Each structure stands twice: as C-alpha cells, then as structure tokens.
C-alpha cells in the first residue's frame with residue numbers, strides 16, 4: 001500500500017478547491033487531482049508521468065466544515081475502514097482500484113471519468129447504453145461482489161451511486177466505507193446501508209450475511225432493467241421492489257422493462273429469466289436468495305438467450321439475400337445491351 005505525503009495531496013487538490021470537487025457523499029468529498037509518480041511502467045501514466053486520480057477525504061476534515069466532533073470521528077472512521085478493506089484486497093477489474101493513502105485521512109483511488117450508474121439511468125438526458133450493455137453492467141457488478149464474498153468481505157452499500165464508469169465505460173464497484181471483513185471483524189457492526197437498498201431482514205448485527213448484499217444487488221438489477229429509482233416518492237408504490245415483484249409474479253415482464261430496446265421480443269426470454277432472478281434476490285426468505293456464483297452464471301446464461309432465436313433471424317436474412325441475388329440474375333437475363341428493364 002503506497003503512503004502519500006499529506007501536504008502533496010492537499011496541493012494536488014489545489015487546497016481542496018471547489019473547482020477540483022467531483023463528488024459529494026454523506027461522509028466524504030471527492031476531488032480530482034493530477035499526481036506525479038515514478039511508476040512509469042504503468043500504462044495509465046501520460047508522457048509527463050502524471051496520472052489523474054480521485055482523492056477522498058472526510059468532509060469534516062475540510063477547513064470550512066461546520067460538522068460536530070461526533071460526526072467528525074464517524075466520518076474519519078468510515079474512511080479508515082474503507083482504506084483498510086480496500087488495501088487488503090487484491091486488484092480486480094470490476095472493483096475500483098486503490099492507489100494509497102495519506103495518514104489514513106486522505107484516500108487515493110483511480111479516477112472514473114464517466115460518472116455513476118445512477119446518473120446514467122436517472123439523470124442523463126439520453127442514456128447511451130443499449131439493452132445488452134446495461135445487462136453487462138449488471139454482470140460486471142455481480143462479478144465484483146462475487147470476488148468480495150470469496151474473500152470474506154461484505155460490501156453493505158451496493159447501490160447505483162456506488163457503481164462508477166471508467167474511460168471505456170467499464171463498470172466498477174466503489175465506496176467501501178461500510179464494508180465488513182468477516183474474517184477480521186471481531187464484533188459485527190450495527191446494521192447500516194442506504195434506504196431503498198437495505199435488506200429489510202438485516203435488523204441486527206447477527207443477521208449480516210452475504211445475502212444482505214444479494215438483496216441490495218437485486219434492487220440495482222431491478223433499477224437497471226426498469227430505469228426506475230430504488231425509491232421514487234412521486235410514484236406509487238414508491239419502492240421499485242414493491243412495484244416490480246408483483247408484476248414479475250404475474251408474468252407482466254414487458255411492463256417492468258424500461259428503455260434501451262429492452263421491450264423487444266428478441267429479449268423476452270432473457271428478461272423473463274433475469275427478472276425472476278431479481279425477484280429471488282429481493283425475497284423475504286433469505287435462504288432462497290441465490291449466491292453470487294449462481295447470479296453470475298445465470299446472467300451469462302440469460303445473455304445467451306437471444307442467440308436461441310438466431311436460426312429464425314439467420315433464415316430470414318438468408319432469404320433476403322437469396323431474393324436479392326435472384327432479382328439481380330433476372331435483371332441481367334432480361335436486359336439487352338442499350339436497353340433497360342425494371343424487374344419490380
């Protein structure tokens with residue numbers, strides 16, 4: 001784990017200048033910064049050996065912060081926890097890359113230039129992702145959580161705001177402030193998470209399990225498929241779970257799929273399987289929820305579903321090509337030099 005010089009990081013953020021601020025959470029402020037580094041072999045470094053990074057600090061540490069000392073220690077603890085968990089994990093292509101810290105007060109991570117899944121689904125004027133690309137985001141995040149669970153880490157705050165996009169629109173899981181290392185933790189912490197994503201069965205510290213993340217992931221999956229927010233008070237029911245699960249049980253799959261060409265018949269089989277799995281993820285029967293090994297395998301199988309209708313498409317395409325060839329041949333046989341003839 002690389003230790004950075006605190007003062008150098010402060011200078012890199014231009015003294016926590018608002019012009020460098022790229023994100024605000026309930027606990028931390030995130031700044032964009034350009035750092036000089038000596039790891040020239042790293043392909044992310046430009047020719048001046050500089051790299052763009054994101055620097056996270058508890059908002060309470062900022063000079064202008066009005067927060068009380070109790071929230072100060074809570075925010076600092078959350079960042080410390082995030083640094084401890086992230087630094088204990090090996091690199092994974094679906095998890096935000098940890099680069100180091102300064103005095104456990106500032107955390108340096110890779111910069112994600114394309115915003116969050118929440119922005120893409122609910123804020124962007126024109127979400128650019130096609131249906132399959134959206135489902136691929138769900139697969140990448142399922143792989144990220146599977147990777148964490150295999151190492152005994154429970155994220156506890158899976159939500160669309162914590163799924164960030166890199167320069168090639170690769171999705172990565174971020175914000176490990178609430179993450180729990182089940183192997184390292186002695187006493188389990190009090191239940192925590194984000195309303196709308198928080199498992200209703202997670203009511204006491206002992207109830208924490210990998211299935212807690214499965215519930216939150218199920219909410220994200222419903223969000224991806226429907227483009228509805230986890231909680232939208234302007235709608236009734238306001239919770240995406242309360243709205244979608246009865247529709248899925250009644251087989252009204254088309255009504256749940258929103259935008260991006262998802263309503264197309266080609267994707268019907270795929271959406272049916274995906275939504276049935278999403279409903280299992282958010283089930284109140286914790287034991288019946290799938291694990292992430294099953295979730296990733298099921299999404300891969302779901303994504304292959306549209307290929308099953310391929311022979312039909314191939315035969316239609318072949319027929320069109322045959323007709324075009326026949327038309328061309330006919331035109332050639334019916335046309336004399338200097339004479340034109342329309343076949344149809």
Ligand SMILES: Nc1ncnc2c1ncn2[C@@H]1O[C@H](COP(=O)(O)OP(=O)(O)OP(=O)(O)O)[C@@H](O)[C@H]1O
Pocket residue numbers: 022023024025026027028029030054056096109110111112113115116157161162164174175177
């Ligand atoms: N590496 C990054 N690259 C670009 N933007 C980022 C990065 N990390 C965080 N952000 C932005 O900053 C916002 C807040 O970051 P983060 O979620 O880590 O803070 P938090 O205080 O832990 O949030 P929460 O309210 O969920 O507890 C994110 O929603 C995102 O928009």
